[in-house]
Amino acid sequence: MRMPGAKMVVKALKKEGVEVVFGYPGGTIMPFFDFIHREDIRMILTRHEQGAVHAADGYARATGRVGVCVATSGPGATNLVTGIATANMDSVPIVAITGQVPVDMIGNDSFQEADIIGITRPITKHSYLVRDVADIPRIMKEAFHIARTGRPGPVLIDLPKDVSVAVGDFTYPEQVSIRGYSPVVNDNSQAIRRAMDLVRNAKKPVIYAGGGVITSEASAELTAFARKTGIPVTLTLMGLGAFPGTDPLFLGMLGMHGTVAANQAVSECDLIVAIGARFDDRATGRVSKFAPKAKIVHVDIDPASISKNVLVDAPVIGDAQEILQEMLKVAEPPPIDSWREELMGLKRDNPLTYARDCPVIKPQYVVQKIYELTGGEAIITTEVGQNQMWAAHYFRYDHPRTFLSSGGLGTMGYGLPAAIGAQVAFPDRVVFDIAGDGSIQMKIQELATAVLNELPVNIAILNNGYLGMVRQWQELFFDKAYAFSCLGQRRSCPRQCNNPDEGCPPYVPDFVKLADAYGAMGIRVEDPGDVEGAILEAIHSPKTVILEFLVAREENVYPMVPAGAGINEIMIG
């Protein structure tokens, strides 16, 4: 069938089973919008291209499918950059389609021209500049294949306007063959045997799992493996939900804000079984002090991550689900009862905790109540900062794909559009963005997207009037000089504010009025006694809701390992 290039792109999306596209129009991408408008693919107009790419990312993380976003050339494309980098760092499969100026105008500094291929080369898994309409079916097929296979990631397709109006033949390929790209590992049985020998002989083993377990849908296998062997489990931030947060074997998250039990376990163990985790510095702390007594098994789909940060003794390259299935077949419980008891004791004696019975709302209490009142069944997205860590600590994730957070890049503004993407995928589930008052302002315009698309997203702002995580570091490491971290700082404020609770409120903006202006519901909560009622009202409301909790302003996230320290050098608070 002959058709214009832009129509081919839309037809290819249909062939790939795409249900929804998030995007924002403009000159060079208008032909695409004209065709998608005629097709039964849902198109969600965001209010900023960054909103579109994070929404596609949230959709992808919540479903495991490829998220799709689209933007025009120049500023539209550059507005995608942060979201593409976010998805790249966290291995999220997305396809981003950008308009481009006509082929013969590329390089002329034409109106709305940006070299988006060049700009995004280091933050995409792959990218295509489409020069010939005849290439569109192959490129679309390859893009989706590359995005979702192996270690997933973002793929960008830059579509010049003349190519999108040129007419060509549309035959969608059945197969993909890309030279130099074969993410399938044929035989890792020997590597698995070597790894399992180490497991069998370990006296103090720990499983350290990350987001790769979720990506490969290996949560059930990981859970079965841990329960069969009795080996305690710690998870990275990205891994939360990969193993049930309520399981007795779960030690909690490790790393900079890891639990005492998890960080001690890693520091004392004689074997780490790392699965789908990349030894990120937020997890390992100072690498030279990381797991000094341990041998390391590393299961990962990406050969480039083996021994990248930490030297590995037994790498197993391949899909975590398949490898765990093989490991399960030969797994036996090693005699580690006393080690397990020791760790269970550490867990019992060092729970995550905060001061209760306080006249002001504690942010941790808000998260805990969201956990309890949703029965742990919500999809949680987060912003970045203290709110993100409290969301990681006080909600216990029993299921994969329920904790969506920008781990690698730490992108403020991620949570609301990601919540929109998750809610589009699961209209009947309860979705909360656990937000900070700083982060939420980075993508607040997406409230319009949520309201107009009738998405009952709940935004729980833990309003401390601060860029709280920055303030926490200033308190601990910069002599309490709160330089430009107070969001209530007015022109009249002294340069050095020593009295954060005087004269600061009313905060700017008034989030309740802001909710109202967008047609959302806004509820301000100042009293701990009102927290439960407000959360219940939000859960049961069919509207988009902003819950603004005025929380203890100078609450800190603990435990904390200072930057550069070993992860057993823990500040308890």
Ligand SMILES: Cc1ncc(C[n+]2csc(CCOP(=O)(O)OP(=O)(O)O)c2C)c(N)n1
């Ligand atoms: C886009 C972006 N800019 C800056 C930062 C650095 N940063 C990390 S946490 C943080 C403070 C976030 O403040 P808020 O959203 O109010 O969260 P809180 O820590 O108070 O819970 C900042 C500025 C970032 N992570 N992302």
Ligand SMILES: [Mg+2]
């Ligand atoms: Mg804040």
